[in-house]
Amino acid sequence: MLSVLASASAAFGSVLVAVFLARGWRAGKKGLWPFRAPFLGGGISETHAWSRFHARYYPMTLVFVAFEMEMMFMYPWAVVFVEEGMTAFADMGVFLGLLSLGILYAWREGAFRWQ
Amino acid sequence: MIDVSSPSVFVHVSFWVFAAAAVLSGWRVFRTDSMVRATFLLLVSFLNVGAILLLLGGAYLGVALLFMMTVEMTVMAIFMVAFMMNPAGLNPMVMVHQPRLAAAAGWVLFGGGIVVAVWGRFPDRPLEPGRPVIVELGTELMGRSMLIFESAAVALVATMIGSVVLSSRRSRYGEAAGDDGSLPPPLDPVLGTYPTGVVPETSTDGGDGHGGDGHGGMH
Amino acid sequence: MTAQAEVWAAPLLTAGVLAAGAYVVAVLDAAVAAAVSGAGIGRSVLAGPLRRAALLVVQQPSATERPDAASWALAPALYAGLAAAGLAVIPWSASFSVADVEAGIVLWGTVESLAIVAIFLHGWSANTHQSLLAAYRFLAAGLSYLLLSMFVLIAAAIPAESLQLSRIVESQHGLWNVVRQPLGLPLFAVVALGSSTWGPLNLADGDDLSGGTTADVSGRPRLVWSGARAAMLTSFSAMAATVFLGGWQGPVLPGPAWVVLKTLVVLAALVASGHLFARVRTERFVTVCWLVLLPLAFLDLVIAGVEAL
C-alpha cells in the first residue's frame, strides 16, 4: 500500500509542479484580455461559463449511487464464492434479480435519457 | 499488513498527517466559495479517513471507503453546481444562519467526544496481524448476517426506486406528458410563448427572481 | 528487495514504465493514423511524438479570464498520479510486484472513479463553455461505464477467491480468463477507452467541442494532460493483460516480458479502435451501457459463478 501511495504521489507531485511552473499560481492574470477570452469559434459570450449547470441526468446518477453501494457487498462475497458454493450462487441470483428490478424500473421511468 | 498492536513510528506519523488533512479539509468545506471545491474538499476528508482505516488494517474497508466516497462526491458535485446559487463562488459569499448556535453545538459535540475518548474505557483487544479480514467479512455476509445483508440490498433497491420517483420528470408531468416512459414533453408547449430564434435579453427578470440576493431576506 | 528500497524504487519504476508507455501510445497512434489515412507509415512516426512534445514545451501556456487555477493544475496531476497508482498494483512476475495490495481490484475501482473526478475538474476549471459541456457529457458516460468494470473485475475475482491481483493471475494457470469469461475483456476495453477518454469514447476531449476540456489549454499543461491520458491507457492495458490474458504467465520468456508483450497487444488494439470507430453519442451510450452492456456484465458474472461451482 505504501508503494502505491509513493508511486502515485511522486507522479502527482511532479506533474503538479510542472503545471504550476508552466502556468503559475495566478493563471487568471497571465496574458492579455483577448487572449484569455473563451474560445467560441470567433463568437462571444456575455456571461461566465460557470453557472448552475443543468445536467439533466440526475435520476441516473442517484440510481448509480445506490447500485454502487450494492456492489460494495459483492467484493467480499466474490472472495468466499467458491467456499460457500450453492449458498453464494443463490445469493447472487437474488442480488442480480433485485438490481435488474431497479434498473428496469429506472429505465421505464426514462432515467437513462434526458434530452 | 500493518501490525496494529505495535505500530511503527512511520505509522504514527502517517496517522497524524492523514488525521490533520481530514480535519483541515473538513473545515475548509464550509469555508470555500466554490461549490465544486467544497465537494472535492469533503472528498479529500473522506480519502484521508479511508487511508487511516487502511493503516488500521481494514484492507477492504479502507479501499471501499475511498471508492464509495469518490463516487458519491462526484454525484454530489453535479447537484452542488446545479442547485446552489453562484456555484463557482465568483462573488465571495457567506450563507449561514444561526452561526453561533451551530458553532456552540459543534464545540459541545467535540468536547463530548474528547471526554469519551480520554476518559471512556474501552476493551483492549487489538486486531491480530495477518487476520484474513476480507474472507471473514465474506463469510459473515454469507452466514450469520445474511439477513442483514439481504435487507440492505432491498433497502438500496428501494432507494433506487425512491430517488427515481422523486427526481424524474414524470412526477411533475404524469402520464399525460407522453406515453413512452418519462420522455420529456416537447419543448414547444413550455417555451411556446417565445418564438424560436429570439436572442434573449439577459436582464434579471428573464428568470424567476432567483437572481440577486432575495433569499437572504427571508428570515 | 527490502521494504525501504521498495518504497524508493516504486516511483521510479512506475514513472519509467508510464513514460515509456505514453511514448509507445503516441507512436502507435501515429502509425495507425498513417495506415488508415492511406499515407503509409514513414520513419517520422518514431520522432513525431518528440517533436510535438518539444513544440508544446516552447508554446505559451494558455490562460482564461477567471479559471480555478489550483484545480486546473491539480487535475492533470491527479490523473497522472492515478495512472501510477493503478500500475503499481500490477504483478510483473510470480514474485515481484511493486505493491501487491490485498484489495487490488477495489483499488482499481478507486482509480477509475477518481479518474472521472480528474477529467471533470479539468473541464470545469477553465471556466469556458466548450470545456464545461465536455466535462458534463463525460460525467454522464463515466458514471455509466464504471459499473461494468466492477462486474468484470468481481467475476475475475471469483475463481481466484481473492481481490489480490497476484492471486487472480495465478488462478489463470492453464486457462486464461479471456477464454473462461469471454465477455470480460471487451467490457473492460470499454472502461479503458472511457477512463482515458480515447477513440470512440473520447467524450471529454472530442474534436466536435474544439478539443473539449483541452479547448482552452495550450503549451506545457496540454503536454502533461495528453501524456497523462496516454499513461492512463497504458495502465489500463497492463491491467487488462493481467486480469484477462494471464499476466506474467507464459512459456520460455520471463514474466515481465510477457506482461509487456501482452500489454502492447491490448494497447495496439485500443489505439487502433480509436481510428476505426466513430465517437458515440453520449445519451445513446448511456442507454446502451445500462440496458445492454450491464446485463452482459451480469451474464459475465453468472458465467464465472457457474464455472467456479
Place this chain on the structure above:
Amino acid sequence: MAVAAVRRLAATAPVPVFVARGGGTGLLPVELAFDARLRLVVSPRHATVLVAAGRFPGPLGVAVDRVHDQLPAPRGTLWWTADVDGDRPAALRDASVVTDADPVGSVVALHRDLCLGRIRSDAAVLADDPPNRFEGRGDHGQGGEGMMGGVPWGRPMAMTGDDRDGLALDRLPVVLGPFLPGFPNGLRVHAVLQGDVVQEAKLEVLDLGSGPRLDRLDPAAGGAQHDLRWLAEALRLAGLGALAVRAARLARAAPAPASRAALARLVRRSGLPAAWSGVGVIDGEDARARLVRRLDPSAPEGRSPGPSLERVAEVLVGQDWSDAVVTICSFDLPTDRAEAVIEAQA
C-alpha cells in the same frame, strides 16, 4: 543550450494549423488537410499558424481578429486569398499573403522561422480590455455585487430561466462560430444554452463578399469532390481524423470510384451512420440519411441548397450542443459551401 535544442526540435514538428475559412473557399481546404507536414487543429490554442483563407469583409473580419488573439505565442498568420485587394481585417494587416494554389510550403517556413526565433510572434490586434470594467468595484473589489450581481472579473453571471423539465437553472446566452468544426463558412449561431441543451437558436450567415474563388472544383466531378470535402469535415467531427485525411486526399481531384467505395465501406463500419441516426430530423430525414446519401458514389450528384436557416434553427432547439453541431454539419446550408457546387456545376 538545451532550450535551443528544444526549439530546433519544435521547428521540425508537423505544423499545427488553425484554418479560418472566409468567403470564396468552399469547404475544408483539402490542400492543407492531407499533407503530413501539417496538422489541422480544432482550437486556436493548439496552433502556431493561423491560416485565414478567403475573404473577410466586416463582421467576419472581427471574428478573425478574435481568433487571432487567442493563438498562444509563438504565433504567425498567413492570408491565403485569391483577391489581395479585398477587405483586410486588423489580424491580417501584417500577415504574409499567399495567392498560389498550395500554401503548405509557406506555412511550414513560417512555423520554422517562428520556432527558431527568426521572426517575432504576432502581436495582439484587439485592445487589452476586459469585457466590462470591474477592477476596484463592488463589495470585494472584483466587480461583483451581492450574491449574483455585478460583473465579477469582467462578466455578469448567468441567470435562471424556465426549462421544459421544470427545473429552472441558468441560461447561457452565447454567440458561437463561424470558425467551429463542422460549421459552414460564415455561419454563426446565436444560442441560449441551459445545461448542454439548446433552448433558443437563431442562425445567421455573415457577409462573405464576392470575387474570385480559392477552391477550384472540377466542373465534371464537382459534386463528388464537394461530397468528399464534406465527408472529410464530418469525419473529423466524429473523431475519425485519419479517415478524414483519406477523404481529403481523394477530394483533391476527380476520385476513382473504387477508392471512393473503399472509403465508404470504412465509414459504414466505423459506426458513424448509427451514431448519427435520429439526429437533426427535417422532412423525415436524419443526419444518418444525409451521410449515407453522400457515401454512395452512384447517387445523383445534384445538390439542392438545403433547408432554410429558420428550419434548421427549429431543429436545433431541444438538442444538446454536440448533436446541434452534427445537425449543422449534416446539411448543405445555403452559405458558401453550397454555392461552390452550384457554381461549379453551372
Place this chain on the structure above:
Amino acid sequence: MLIVAAALLGLGLWGALAQQSIVMLLMGIELMINGVMLAGGGLWAYSAGGEPKGQLLLILAMAVMAIEMAIGLAVVVALYRARQVDMTEGLDSMGR
C-alpha cells in the same frame, strides 16, 4: 483517533446546523458520518479485535450514507422542481 473523530463530528454538526442551503446541509451530515466511520474503524481495530461484525457495521454505515445522499438529493430535485426552493428557510411551512 477518537479525538480526530470527535473533531470531524463537531465540524459536521456545525456545518449541518449553520448552512442555509439544503445541499450544504447534506454535506455536513456526510462529514458527521465520516467521523462515525473513523471512530468505528478505530474501535474495530483496537477494541473489537477485528471482529467481522464490526466491518459489517461500517459497511452498513456507508450504505446509510449512500441512501441518505440519494434520497436527500432526490428530495432537493423534487423540491426545486415544485417550488424553486433550495434553502432551508423556504421550507418553513411544508403545506404551502
